[in-house]
Amino acid sequence: MSRLPACSKTLSRLPPYLFVKLNAVKEEARKRGHTLIDLGMGNPDRPTPVHVVDALCDAVRSDPATHRYPTTKGSQELRKAIAGWYFRRFGVTLDSETEVLPLVGSKEGLAHLFFAYLEPSDVALVPSPCYPVHYNGTLLTGAKVHLMPLTEENGFLPEFSAIPASVAKKAKVLVLNYPNNPTGAVLKDPRLFERAIAFSKKHGAIVVHDNPYSEITFERYCAPSFLQVPGAKERGVEFHSFSKSYSMAGWRVAFVVGNAEIIANLGKFKSFLDYGIPGFVQAAATVALNSSQDYVLQMREIYMQRRDTLVAALIKAGWPVEAPRATMYLWARLPEPFRKAGSFAFCESLLLEEGVALAPGVGFGPHGEGYVRFAFVDDERKIEEAVERIARFLKNARPGGKRPARAGRTLLPTDL
Numbered sequence: 001m002s003r004l005p006a007c008s009k010t011l012s013r014l015p016p017y018l019f020v021k022l023n024a025v026k027e028e029a030r031k032r033g034h035t036l037i038d039l040g041m042g043n044p045d046r047p048t049p050v051h052v053v054d055a056l057c058d059a060v061r062s063d064p065a066t067h068r069y070p071t072t073k074g075s076q077e078l079r080k081a082i083a084g085w086y087f088r089r090f091g092v093t094l095d096s097e098t099e100v101l102p103l104v105g106s107k108e109g110l111a112h113l114f115f116a117y118l119e120p121s122d123v124a125l126v127p128s129p130c131y132p133v134h135y136n137g138t139l140l141t142g143a144k145v146h147l148m149p150l151t152e153e154n155g156f157l158p159e160f161s162a163i164p165a166s167v168a169k170k171a172k173v174l175v176l177n178y179p180n181n182p183t184g185a186v187l188k189d190p191r192l193f194e195r196a197i198a199f200s201k202k203h204g205a206i207v208v209h210d211n212p213y214s215e216i217t218f219e220r221y222c223a224p225s226f227l228q229v230p231g232a233k234e235r236g237v238e239f240h241s242f243s244k245s246y247s248m249a250g251w252r253v254a255f256v257v258g259n260a261e262i263i264a265n266l267g268k269f270k271s272f273l274d275y276g277i278p279g280f281v282q283a284a285a286t287v288a289l290n291s292s293q294d295y296v297l298q299m300r301e302i303y304m305q306r307r308d309t310l311v312a313a314l315i316k317a318g319w320p321v322e323a324p325r326a327t328m329y330l331w332a333r334l335p336e337p338f339r340k341a342g343s344f345a346f347c348e349s350l351l352l353e354e355g356v357a358l359a360p361g362v363g364f365g366p367h368g369e370g371y372v373r374f375a376f377v378d379d380e381r382k383i384e385e386a387v388e389r390i391a392r393f394l395k396n397a398r399p400g401g402k403r404p405a406r407a408g409r410t411l412l413p414t415d416l
């Protein structure tokens with residue numbers, strides 16, 4: 001019998017998705033008898049607001065039209081609700097016919113936008129560290145990826161002036177994400193967006209701003225929209241998601257707004273691949289945007305308390321960290337003795353020894369090496385217990401000692 005053909009070269013160049021790899025280690029930790037505390041993936045643990053769940057149930061029960069194929073473009077009600085929310089929240093006016101497109105999650109939308117725009121001769125400008133889909137999604141198109149380092153020294157902001165002219169010339173997509181995953185960095189003013197627009201005008205790349213954490217902000221910080229900056233709509237788009245704002249990660253619903261031409265191209269691409277979001281999910285998402293936003297305020301409060309608990313416990317355990325002003329993530333530099341072995345080895349050992357899952361920084365790109373990401377997606381009691389276990393691990397572990405620590409590996413291959 002002849003062998004099955006191999007998958008495409010582009011696909012085989014990608015390592016398994018970070019969280020898939022970590023799941024295998026979690027399985028092993030469970031087999032060793034640990035009750036896991038999972039602060040690895042940014043998977044909101046709070047239930048979706050009750051009125052949104054009710055809206056889905058009503059729609060699926062009383063409106064059989066929602067059982068039929070939806071359209072890629074999304075319902076007019078949802079598109080109008082998105083435009084209305086954008087105006088109320090950011091003061092940005094959108095044409096709900098041409099400047100708004102609902103998505104089956106922003107992961108889907110981002111990946112398809114990259115396919116709609118990139119070819120092997122093109123370059124995508126992607127931050128490092130980044131949400132892995134920014135990197136892997138662009139790489140899957142066959143395009144080259146040029147990484148823009150985000151470091152503590154540069155305030156986790158990319159420096160466009162460091163991009164070589166030969167790369168800038170070929171750049172077709174420029175990806176940004178603030179509040180940032182995984183670093184938790186926020187923008188204090190619109191200057192980065194202004195520089196991105198100027199770069200785009202000079203070199204021709206479209207700006208893709210990924211903004212799923214705009215509602216998860218603390219104290220008095222209020223996250224901006226890229227589209228608030230003059231000229232933004234001429235040069236790019238912004239992605240938003242219901243996953244984090246309304247704890248709807250499993251519902252798979254998000255949207256992209258901004259430049260009509262880019263949105264039309266993404267809509268055309270998607271029309272060949274998917275039918276859009278189930279009608280009853282769209283009906284519920286419409287209610288989420290059009291009704292009271294009290295849930296968002298409560299959720300912010302909950303995440304902030306968890307953040308404070310985590311920061312205080314880590315500092316007490318001798319691990320100095322800084323509290324982020326947004327997102328559900330704490331980006332922490334590995335304690336010195338563990339840096340040589342690398343973040344994946346640290347997370348693997350911590351899981352196997354103590355049953356605590358964190359995300360290794362290297363999984364977000366080479367510049368993430370030396371860090372781990374805590375996601376505060378469990379209650380305060382569990383967070384405290386996780387840090388107690390971590391404190392024990394730090395005390396007992398002998399980095400570089402007898403236990404074979406695997407060398408730090410770059411899970412995201414660097415091509416350019």
Ligand SMILES: Cc1ncc(COP(=O)(O)O)c(C=O)c1O
Binds near residue numbers: 108210241242249
């Ligand atoms: C920066 C960023 N963009 C997009 C996503 C995916 O969002 P969605 O659930 O809408 O696909 C995530 C999820 O963690 C994220 O961190």
